Amino acid sequence: MRFMMLMIPKGYESATPGTLPDAEGVARMMKYNESLQKAGVLLALDGLHPPSMGARVSFEGGKPKVRDGPFAEAKEVLGGYWMIQVKSKEEAVAWASRCPAGPNEVIEIRQVQEFADFPPDVQQAAAGLPEMQLSRGGT
Amino acid sequence: MTASATHKAIDAVFRIESAKIIASVARMVRDVGLAEELAQDALVAALETWPASGVPDNPGAWLMTTAKNRALDRLRQRKLHAEKEDELTREIEQLLADAMPRVDAALDDDIGDDLLRLVFTACHPVLSTEARVALTLRLLGGLTTDEIARAFLVPESTIAQRIVRAKRTLAEARVPFEVPRTAELAERLSSVLEVVYLVFNEGYSATSGEHWVRPTLCEDALRLGRILAQLTPREPEVHGLVALMEIQASRLAARIGPKGEPILLLDQNRARWDQLLIGRGLAALERAEAQGGALGPYALQAAIAACHARALAAADTDWSRIAALYDALAALTPSPVVELNRAVAVAMAFGPAAGLSIVDKLAGEPALKGYHLLPSVRADLLAKLGRDEEACAEFKRAADLTRNERERALLLGRAAACAKGTRQ
Numbered sequence: 001m002r003f004m005m006l007m008i009p010k011g012y013e014s015a016t017p018g019t020l021p022d023a024e025g026v027a028r029m030m031k032y033n034e035s036l037q038k039a040g041v042l043l044a045l046d047g048l049h050p051p052s053m054g055a056r057v058s059f060e061g062g063k064p065k066v067r068d069g070p071f072a073e074a075k076e077v078l079g080g081y082w083m084i085q086v087k088s089k090e091e092a093v094a095w096a097s098r099c100p101a102g103p104n105e106v107i108e109i110r111q112v113q114e115f116a117d118f119p120p121d122v123q124q125a126a127a128g129l130p131e132m133q134l135s136r137g138g139t
Numbered sequence: 140m141t142a143s144a145t146h147k148a149i150d151a152v153f154r155i156e157s158a159k160i161i162a163s164v165a166r167m168v169r170d171v172g173l174a175e176e177l178a179q180d181a182l183v184a185a186l187e188t189w190p191a192s193g194v195p196d197n198p199g200a201w202l203m204t205t206a207k208n209r210a211l212d213r214l215r216q217r218k219l220h221a222e223k224e225d226e227l228t229r230e231i232e233q234l235l236a237d238a239m240p241r242v243d244a245a246l247d248d249d250i251g252d253d254l255l256r257l258v259f260t261a262c263h264p265v266l267s268t269e270a271r272v273a274l275t276l277r278l279l280g281g282l283t284t285d286e287i288a289r290a291f292l293v294p295e296s297t298i299a300q301r302i303v304r305a306k307r308t309l310a311e312a313r314v315p316f317e318v319p320r321t322a323e324l325a326e327r328l329s330s331v332l333e334v335v336y337l338v339f340n341e342g343y344s345a346t347s348g349e350h351w352v353r354p355t356l357c358e359d360a361l362r363l364g365r366i367l368a369q370l371t372p373r374e375p376e377v378h379g380l381v382a383l384m385e386i387q388a389s390r391l392a393a394r395i396g397p398k399g400e401p402i403l404l405l406d407q408n409r410a411r412w413d414q415l416l417i418g419r420g421l422a423a424l425e426r427a428e429a430q431g432g433a434l435g436p437y438a439l440q441a442a443i444a445a446c447h448a449r450a451l452a453a454a455d456t457d458w459s460r461i462a463a464l465y466d467a468l469a470a471l472t473p474s475p476v477v478e479l480n481r482a483v484a485v486a487m488a489f490g491p492a493a494g495l496s497i498v499d500k501l502a503g504e505p506a507l508k509g510y511h512l513l514p515s516v517r518a519d520l521l522a523k524l525g526r527d528e529e530a531c532a533e534f535k536r537a538a539d540l541t542r543n544e545r546e547r548a549l550l551l552g553r554a555a556a557c558a559k560g561t562r563q
Contacts, residue, residue, distance in 0.1 A: 038251075039155060040365035043415060083415070085358060090151035094198075115392050115411065123397065 002043065002085050002112035003092040009079040010104040014070055015050035028100045036084060036095065047080035076106070083112070145190045152198040153182050154281040158366075159199075160206045161278050162253035167210045167238035169316050171260050172306030175278060177213065181206035207238075214238060254279075255370045256316050262331040265312045270305035271334045273298055279366070280359050290356050291341065328371070332380050332437065335363050339384050343391075350545070352395060357388050368423070375432020378423045382441035385420030386448050389413040400545050405453040417448045439468045443484075458488035475504045476512075483516055491523040511540035515550060522557055531557035 012019075021029070036042035051069035058065050071077075086092050089111065096107045115123060140148065157178055165174035181202045195201045218231045261274040276282045276290075284302060288295040319327040342356025364381045371377050393407040402408075424445055427438040443464045450456040465481035478501060486494020498517050507513045518533030534554035538547045 038366065038369045040362035040369070043419070085362070087154060088147070088151055090147045091154060094148065094151040094155055098199075120397055 001087070001114070002083060003089070004110050004112060005082040005084065005092065005096050005099075006108040006110065007079045007081065007099075007101070008076045008106045008108060009102070010076065010106070012050055012079050013074045013077045015052060017050065017052045019050050019052075021047070025102075032098065032100055033082075035098070036082065041084045041086055041091075041095065042082065043085055044083040045081065048078055051077050079105075140193075142190050145194065146186065148194055149182070149185050149189055149198075152194070153185070153202065156199045156202050157182075157281045158254060158257065158279045159250055160203050162257040163203065163250050164206050164210045165257060165260070165316050166253045167207065167234070168213060169234065170310060171257065171278065171316065172310055173213065174210070175306070177206045177209045178202075180209050211235070211238060251370050252318070254366070255318050258331055258367065258370065259318055259327055260309065260314060260316055262327070262334050263309065263312075263314050264327070264330060265314055266305050266308055268334070268337065270301055270308070271330070272337055273301045274305045275334050275363065276338065276359060277302055280363055282359065290353060290359070328374060328376070331367065332376060335360050335367065336380060336384070336437075338363070339387070343387060344543070350399065352391060354388075354391050357384070357391060360384060361388055373430065375427040375430040376435040376437050378427035378430070379432055379435050379438030379441050382420045382423035382427060383437050383444055385416045385423060386441060386444040389416035389420065389448065401543075401549055404447060405456075409451065409453070412448070420448065421445055434467060434471065436468065436472050439464055439471065443468075456487070458484055462488040475501055475506045476510075479507070479513060479516055482520075486520055486523075491520045495520045495524065509540055511537045511546070511550075513537075514540065518550075518553070518557075522553070527557045 033042065033045060036045075051071055051074060054069045056067050056069065056071055058067070084092060084095060086095065089109070092109050092111075096109055099107055101107060160178040160181065161171065161174045164177050165171045168174055168177070184205050185198070185202060189195070189198075214231060214235050218228060218235065221228050221231055257278060258275075261278050262271045266274065273287055276287050277284065282290075284298045285295050288298040291298070318324075339357055339360035342353045342358075342360065344352065361381075361384050364377070364384050368377050368381045389412045390404070390407060392413065393409070393411040394402055396402050420441065424438065424441045427433065427435065427441070432438045433442070443461050446457050446461050446464070462481065462484040465477065465484045469477045469481050478497060482494045482497035482501075484494075485497060495517070498513070498520060501507055501513060504513075514533040515537035518530045518537060521527075521530035521533060531554050534550050534557060538550035538554065541547050541550065
């Protein structure tokens with residue numbers, strides 16, 4: 001089963017554009033990433049630029065409305081994620097517990113939905129969804 | 140945390156750590172069987188202590204230190220017993236002298252070498268293939284005997300016995316705990332890769348049972364392959380095998396229909412192929428090719444799988460490239476099964492008649508006697524040529540030969556379709 005480990009750094013919601021982790025922090029995290037890779041559990045990972053460089057599209061009233069970041073209402077935002085493949089939620093928790101995260105960081109663990117998790121009628125309804133994934137291109 | 144939650148947490152930590160612990164301890168005691176026992180002892184100690192004391196901050200280090208200390212105790216005991224035999228005593232003293240500094244080594248220390256020694260020991264040629272598979276999943280995959288038994292649909296006692304016997308064989312043959320020397324490395328590595336791919340294939344097209352695929356086994360094999368690629372980054376065939384498994388695994392969800400029936404490659408909804416795994420597979424294939432391994436048997440198979448992965452629709456498949464890759468594979472590892480696959484590719488690239496002429500040459504092949512895919516492929520080509528009556532008979536023959544229930548149903552369905560004269 002796959003899990004996403006979502007990194008939520010407190011304060012990142014108001015980080016200025018171009019904020020990047022320092023060399024020491026990156027080196028520490030690289031060692032952790034390497035341990036995930038050596039254990040054969042890491043599928044993908046990415047760090048995300050702060051919300052001040054992003055945008056939000058809301059759909060109030062059924063119409064898309066775009067606002068550039070930062071977002072005053074956001075209390076916690078993502079700083080990055082890992083996608084791992086493990087045997088159980090407990091194993092995902094054990095991996096997250098090893099992360100050299102700071103005192104103001106939280107990792108949320110969420111299981112990735114698999115097609116087989118859905119009952120047949122939902123599977124049918126979701127048949128178009130993976131085609132959108134495909135259109136991401138031939139990575 | 141409740142007691143059962145703590146137990147689950149301990150199991151999870153142990154799964155992550157067990158291979159490293161067994162590898163490090165085996166390096167100390169030079170016996171993987173004993174090393175596994177000592178790792179189990181550390182697990183039992185954790186199960187006794189942690190529910191009351193809580194999970195320690197660095198649970199992996201706790202388990203490792205506990206196991207290493209027990210290894211030292213064991214060596215000291217052995218020394219006491221061996222005191223009368225000079226040679227044995229000297230041997231144990233040497234082991235102790237080597238082992239002492241290892242006890243204090245930090246957990247983060249690179250134990251890649253020890254893990255690699257464990258890989259080669261678990262896949263040692265002195266063991267039967269079955270034993271290698273069981274031991275590899277147990278020692279490196281961190282699976283319990285029960286999990287292995289369930290994966291291979293055999294009683295737990297069978298796997299437990301197989302593992303006990305394998306450990307005894309290794310001890311009796313005094314198999315050294317080491318990475319083979321350069322001269323034997325290629326052959327020994329290919330035996331390791333064979334074990335990993337065998338596990339994968341058992342998950343990918345289950346040879347028995349009512350399910351067509353057992354994805355968990357594929358995941359176990361992929362994890363082993365990814366670990367191996369980290370341990371031997373300069374071995375192109377390891378990347379080739381990882382590429383092959385990643386790309387094949389990308390189709391797992393698309394290979395099963397709503398009723399659990401198999402869906403063949405060209406009929407699959409490619410939108411359901413896992414692009415994350417395809418991307419990983421293509422990257423691994425690039426690594427294999429960049430290291431000059433494009434013509435290795437696994438890299439070639441991965442390159443074939445990659446041709447399918449790159450085609451957005453079945454009709455876009457580059458069949459002449461696939462046929463050329465099969466030519467290379469057939470030249471490198473000639474086998475009736477490769478020839479049969481080549482026939483399929485040639486048929487797609489140059490027409491069913493061209494494929495059928497290759498298949499017909501395989502008719503009397505003893506290695507394919509009882510292999511359901513021979514009549515199945517032949518039937519498919521005959522059907523495409525409009526020879527429905529012959530096709531129907533061949534589909535039925537294939538259905539009789541397969542051991543997989545789902546596949547049998549599929550083949551009988553095609554036989555019935557031919558009988559009606561409706562070509563598929």
